[in-house]
Amino acid sequence: MAIRKIITLADSVLYRESEKVDKFNSELRDLIRDMFDTMYDESGVGLAAVQIGVLKRVIIIDLEHSGFIKGVFINPEVVFTSSEMQFGEEGCLSVPGVTANLSRPKHIRVAYQNMFGERLEIEGSDLLARALLHEIDHINGKVFVDQLEFEERQKVENDIQEVKKGRRPEHFRKPNYR
Ligand SMILES: [Zn+2]
Secondary structure, eight states: OOOOOOOOTTSGGGGSOOBOOOOOSHHHHHHHHHHHHHHHHTTOSEEEGGGGTOOBSEEEEEOGGGTSOEEEEEEEEEEEEOSOEEEEEEEOTTSTTOEEEEEEESEEEEEEEOTTOOEEEEEEEHHHHHHHHHHHHHHTTOOGGGGSOHHHHHHHHHHHHHHHTTOOOSSOOOOOOO
């Protein structure tokens, strides 16, 4: 078990695209275990490998507390998004203390591989869809605060600048996932 350091907006690695996983071995399993240890240590509900500085297309999610699922998704690809949208609050362990609202598709379907390399698909709605899209953005080098509409971004702009300088935002907020 190892808790790894979470990288923030202050580190440009966060904006790099992660590479496809092609070896489903013990190294991958160790990475996944460390990701869960790190996420739980920070009370997070999702984490992408890039957030601990590993540029591999691996994401984890644990939304069991909200009535959804816990899972590991390797090489995930969004294969369907609904035109119906949802608008809600998000936070990110790489942008500590900052929350903001943004639009995401309400229903999605994602193709992925499990930790044994088997190909599977998952359908997600509401918070599960939001979490999957947020984490898949990470492995494509995207962070949620850069996808906000202008007014939402303005509300948190000062706090984002603080995080980019490696500081704690003045108005530290944690997301309220519903
Ligand atoms: Zn995030």
